[in-house]
Amino acid sequence: MVKTLLGSLVSICFILTAGCSGSSSTESSFPHSNSRTYFKSTAKISMEVYYETGSEPFTGTTLSGMNYWQILEDNLTAIFQYRSAAPTIAVPKTLAEMTAIPAQGKTEWTGIDIVNLHKQYHSQLPTRADSRFYLYFLDGNYSTGSGPETGVIGVSLGGTPIIAIFKDVVRSSGANPNGVVPKYVEQSTLVHEMGHALGFVNNGVPMVTVHQDTAHGAHTTNSDCVMYWMNEGASDLSNFLQNYINSGDTVMWGPEVLQDAQAYSE
Template identity: 25%
Template sequence: MRLFKRVSVFILCFSLAIFIYSCSDSSTDPGDPSQEEFNSKAGTGESAEHFLQSDTYSNIEIELDYMEGYKPTEGAIDSLESFLNNRLNKNSITINTSKIPARGDGPYSTEMITTIEEDERDNYTEASGSTLHAYIVVVDGELSDNPNVLGIAYWNTSMALFGETIDNISSSDPTSPSEQQVENTVLRHEVGHNMGLVGNGTPTQSDHKTEDSAHCTNDECLMAPSVQTGDIFQNISGDVPSLDEACIQDLKANGGK
């Protein structure tokens, strides 16, 4: 009887040991970062550190899809690359452009734009990779909620520009800003939101965030709310608005330049 009990206890302990070992050695252990998927549908600014720092993703690749007739100027694309090189700690920064069919479905809601992304986007970030993938789409219409809006950042690596609205602002009269100036400004502004500005993923180092939005209180800053609708072009001429010192200090504190 005693022998039976000893054998039973041994078998129980051995089985328990195997169970514990199996659990701790599981390849799907939720504590293993290499097994976690990168969420490309998180909120704007939630991947700010991944944009700014090189610890996890040392490279960034942007897929820029434009609907036929709304290709951004080469100057605007070069300007965005220069802006990113000045602010992100990355080994390489690549912007790939591709034409997609015009849909003529505008005005576009955010939901419609996310559907376009799901249809057209080719590359997504892999948790085990070294490249952060971002997506920009230029559509052939306006935003349904507000026809004056030039662009939006709607997911943590996703942005959209409204080609029709950009055309309207850049060609309304002889004193209007050029198409390249508008595109330069909007591209930088929307990427700025996914870099966590202002106070939305990248903590502010000083009091310069507007009360009702993730924008800068400095009316001349790239992240001012007036950039979103193009109103800033009524107060500036020539150069693209720059990030002010407060925004730059925020980025540096969060791992950027």
Template identity: 30%
Template sequence: MFFRALLLLLILLCSNCENQKGETSPILQGLLALDYLILSDPDRSSVYFSTTRSASVEIAYEDGAEPNTGNFAVAPTTSVWSVTESNLINAFADRGYTVNVTVPTDLSSMSEFPDQGRSTWTINQLLALVPKYKAEDSNFQSAKFFVVFVKGSLAENSGVIAVTVSGAFGIGAPTVFVFKEIINHFQDNLSPDKVRKAEQMTVTHELGHALGLVNTGIPLSSDHQDTAHGNHCTNTSCGMYWALGDDRVDSFSPGTNPLIFGSECITDIRDYTP
């Protein structure tokens, strides 16, 4: 909203500058085109929480970077990917209408792509995967979130577990990139179940960013943005906290409470009525 307000101000200023001429300036033409692109982009928080009636997650993975599937050992009847599903369902709940959420649960419903032979990735190299392997795009009724598991690490910061990337000014669908080897080794001596929990907490955290948390599309209802760490929550027990610590993973109980977003972030979502 801030960017659109700034854009409108620039348009008005440029219009005033050109009032004495009989044609639209190239600058104004460019600003109008950019405004049209933003308005025609369905991948925005204001669309997700107004006209969207279905949301699905598409998952692709590099050969050798397969996501965890199956059930949790600590909760044998709980599917690993039910964590992502439950959190998305909760994010879209209580809006006076129903949003149907679909999340794949096994590798047969995910897409594998060849080993890319990289030990590090730049953002541009990651984004180059999207047109190759993303099958569906969002529209104003259906949100399509894309999650990609890769080997290696982010070149700019080898300690990053995952990153959500969208186009300039928010134009373009957000895509979540998960660095599988970093998750597998972010703490020493991880049990298989701990890796499953860490992976799901990571995916859900990044999808939170894609939805617009914290203050990246969904406005704040209270002062809980950890500005020192960017768009993260100050609540250390919230899934949008900046660090995925060992104690948080240990205390997470997907069988009894799969929801990771804290009350502050949920209140932001519930109060958001674009």
């Protein structure tokens, strides 16, 4: 399903279906936050991470010694590798590099609530040279205004560089709420939502070959890509991530998405 917010589209990731819905984003209200800037001109891609006390992002390292946030950085590096001058990627990897905000005491978050939180706490605005994304880790659940949607892992507010992750849902994705699976779920959701925010699939970045799953919005038909709409239940997400957990591979984009990035980059 497609959610509309302030004239923009909200991309939503679900744990129960292991998928995410979305559609083409509307014209951005952030003048320097668009696919053309990301793939053709910006010199830097920066992440600002904010978290409610008690809803901290997972940090630390895998059993092989890799920092979990390296997954997001590796995927951003891969998607921008085709730029003639690749942008600098700035991804914080420790809580000390992220910003704690007071617990908000909310059990439900609408898109407008998330935007208002962003207005209160964000540090710097994106510029033509420094494209910034704002990642919020929140307690409670996403809501369209008709009650909590307890299966929503994260949302990307279309037309903005704002992404929210709902920690209660992340923790519930594995038998151990602090185990390996929730940590990979968190990172894969960030990669997926960043994919939408950057312009995939057919969401600002044109397709080289037709691979959009139009029945599910801005997603690919390739089930081996992080941008796939995994609509066969939570086991699909577990199976998808297991390959990365076992192999140590980190880049989750499929070849079709990488081809789109290559064709669009300057």
